[in-house]
Every structure is written in structure tokens, then in C-alpha cells.
Amino acid sequence: MLEGVLFFPVTPFTAAGDVDLDALHRHVSAGADAGPGGVFVACGTGEFHALDHEEFAAVTRTAVDAVGGRVPVYAGAGGALGLARRFARTAAEAGADGLLLMPPYLVESPAAGLVAYTRAVGRETDLPLIVYNRANARFDEQSAAEVAQLPTVVGFKDGTGDLDLVARIVPAVRDALSASGKSFQFFNGMPTAEASQLAYRALGVELYSSAAFAFAPDISLAFHRAVEEGDQPRIDALQRAFFHPLVRLRQRVPGYAVGLVKAGVTLAGVEAGPVRPPLTSLTEPEIEELAGVIAAGRAVLAG
Numbered sequence: 001m002l003e004g005v006l007f008f009p010v011t012p013f014t015a016a017g018d019v020d021l022d023a024l025h026r027h028v029s030a031g032a033d034a035g036p037g038g039v040f041v042a043c044g045t046g047e048f049h050a051l052d053h054e055e056f057a058a059v060t061r062t063a064v065d066a067v068g069g070r071v072p073v074y075a076g077a078g079g080a081l082g083l084a085r086r087f088a089r090t091a092a093e094a095g096a097d098g099l100l101l102m103p104p105y106l107v108e109s110p111a112a113g114l115v116a117y118t119r120a121v122g123r124e125t126d127l128p129l130i131v132y133n134r135a136n137a138r139f140d141e142q143s144a145a146e147v148a149q150l151p152t153v154v155g156f157k158d159g160t161g162d163l164d165l166v167a168r169i170v171p172a173v174r175d176a177l178s179a180s181g182k183s184f185q186f187f188n189g190m191p192t193a194e195a196s197q198l199a200y201r202a203l204g205v206e207l208y209s210s211a212a213f214a215f216a217p218d219i220s221l222a223f224h225r226a227v228e229e230g231d232q233p234r235i236d237a238l239q240r241a242f243f244h245p246l247v248r249l250r251q252r253v254p255g256y257a258v259g260l261v262k263a264g265v266t267l268a269g270v271e272a273g274p275v276r277p278p279l280t281s282l283t284e285p286e287i288e289e290l291a292g293v294i295a296a297g298r299a300v301l302a303g
Contacts, residue, residue: 001183002072002155004037005224006209007217008045010262011059013273019055020273021062027214027270028066034217037207039067040074043100045211045261048076050276056087060094074130077121078102084117085124092125099129100157103137111143122152132189133169134159144169145176148184157187157209163199170204191257192250194223194243198235201227211257212246215264219297234300242297249289255279263287267294 009031012023028039041063042048042056051059060075067073075091077084077099088099103109104117114137122129129152133139138160139147147153156173158166170186177184188200188208197208213220219242226234250256258275263282265272267290274281282290 002038002185002207004035005213005217005220006038006040006187006207007031007034007036007213008040008043008209008211008261009063009214010258010265010272011042011046011051011055012262012265012271013276015273017274017276019051019059020271021058023270023272024059024062025066027265027272028063030270031214031217032067032070034213035221036071036210036213036217038072038074039063040076040100040209041096043074043076043102045209045214045258046076047258047276047279048078048102050279053083053086053090057090057094060091060096064095072097074098074100076100076102078132079105081117081120084121088121088124088127092127096127098154099125099127101129101131103132103135106136108136109138111140114139115143115146118147118153119150122150126152128152128154130155130157130185130187132157132159134189139169140165141168141172145172148173149176149180149182154183155185155187155207157189158200158205159189159191161190161196163203166200166205167203192243192247194220195239195247197227211261212243212264214261215268216242216294216297218301219294222301237300237303238297241300242293245293245296246290249286249293252286253280256282260290263290264294267291 012020014020042059075096077087186205193208210220223238259281262272
């Protein structure tokens with residue numbers, strides 16, 4: 001079972017657009033040193049959508065090596081069914097400890113189809129699998145409960161922000177699993193999840209993916225401690241100074257959820273390079289703005 005802050009590394013690219021495995025190793029190793037509860041490589045922040053199969057394999061192997069068994073390493077899998085199954089097998093061969101199932105490619109998916117998709121990918125390996133509820137992969141109560149009962153599915157991550165639906169899915173899944181006693185976890189997968197975590201926590205969703213951990217683990221961990229300890233003044237101060245400004249910057253351009261994190265990683269000392277098209281990178285003034293947001297967050301910690 002996972003616990004603590006979940007680290008989603010970026011995939012660094014060189015100026016020529018190639019994967020920079022040396023930079024990735026430094027990035028993941030430093031993140032693992034900071035003390036996350038798990039590492040999720042080649043997922044949304046890691047530009048899973050932009051990696052070919054060989055790159056995905058190399059990125060996963062590099063992350064597994066950098067972590068060195070300190071915490072579990074999950075890798076992304078998704079897209080067209082054939083590719084999702086192949087990525088799942090490759091992640092297992094590369095030494096990953098689990099999978100985060102990204103949405104299928106393009107098509108609008110009925111709930112029954114999503115269950116079949118999850119079942120097909122889950123059959124490829126014995127790795128524990130977390131289902132990602134977002135974009136064109138939106139589960140309802142019945143389908144969420146159904147996939148939760150699949151042998152390898154161990155978690156449900158929400159990236160829709162539909163709290164009304166999440167409030168119904170959580171008890172539906174718990175009811176479906178009550179007789180078996182199966183361990184199961186729920187995750188807040190919203191971009192800049194800290195901004196919504198108090199609302200998710202009230203629904204029984206205690207885990208979340210922290211984009212900020214990739215470039216400001218000290219701020220990310222301080223916020224997590226404040227939530228765990230119920231330190232509302234510290235929560236409010238970090239929200240005002242850091243997380244809310246981060247959200248406003250992230251929302252400025254579609255795809256900045258990734259570009260912002262890559263810029264932050266570069267500011268933190270590991271050259272992350274550009275994002276791959278169709279995403280775009282932050283402008284120089286926006287990078288300066290991000291540096292100011294980070295400094296304001298650290299000022300709260302110092303104060």
C-alpha cells in the first residue's frame with residue numbers, strides 16, 4: 001500500500017528533443033532522497049503520450065535504477081489497447097512495481113468498454129494496477145466497483161474533479177470489496193492536487209499526486225505534514241502564497257500542467273529541457289513568475 005506524497009517525475013529532453021537519461025536519473029534520485037511514498041514515472045507529468053516504446057522502456061529502467069528499491073515505482077500504460085498491453089509488459093520487464101492505467105486513445109468510451117479495457121491490460125502482468133479516471137476514461141459507480149474487483153486493480157485515481165461522482169464512487173467501491181477484504185486505495189489526481197486535497201480528503205481520498213514535489217519537495221512535504229496534522233494556518237498560508245498562484249499560472253495555457261513542472265525542475269538544478277509538441281513550454285517571463293511563486297512558498301516555510 002502506498003502512503004505519503006507521491007512523486008511524478010518529468011521526462012527530461014535534450015535541446016535536440018531526445019530523452020536525457022542522465023538528467024532523468026539525477027532528477028529521480030534526488031526526488032527519492034527527499035522521501036516520497038512512491039514514484040510514478042512516464043505518466044502524465046512524464047509525457048507518457050509523447051514517448052515511443054523504446055524510450056518508455058529506457059525511462060522506466062532508469063527510474064527503477066535511480067530509486068534503488070527505496071519506494072515503489074509505478075509506470076504509465078495506456079493508449080490504444082495493443083500498445084497499452086505492450087507498455088504493461090515492458091514496465092514489468094523493466095522492473096516497475098505497478099502500473100497507472102492512462103486513458104485509451106481518442107475514442108469516447110462507455111463504462112462497459114472501460115471495464116473491458118482495464119481487464120485486458122490487467123491480464124498482461126501480475127503488477128498492481130491503478131485506474132485513472134479522467135479525460136475520455138470516465139467511470140461511473142457501477143463500472144468503478146466492477147474494475148475494483150479485478151484481481152490486479154488496487155487503486156482508483158480521479159482526475160475529473162467531479163466531487164459529486166467521487167462521493168458516490170468511494171462508498172460503492174468499498175461496498176463491493178467489503179466481503180473480500182481486498183486492500184484498495186483512492187487518489188486525488190487533479191493537477192496541483194494540493195489545491196483540492198482538503199475536499200477530496202473529506203470524501204475519504206487521502207492520497208494525491210504532487211506535481212510540486214518534482215521541483216519543490218520541501219514545500220510539498222510541508223503541506224502534506226500540515227494536512228496530516230490539521231494545521232489550518234499553515235495550510236492556508238501555503239495555499240495563498242504558493243499553490244493558488246501555481247494554479248493560476250498552470251491554467252493560463254492548456255498543457256502548462258507539464259510545462260510548468262519542467263520549468264520548475266530546471267530552476268531546481270536539473271535541466272529538464274522543453275516539452276514535446278503538442279505541448280508548449282513556459283515563456284521566460286513566466287519562468288521568472290514561477291521562480292517568484294517558489295520563493296514565496298519557501299518564505300512561508302521560513303516564517
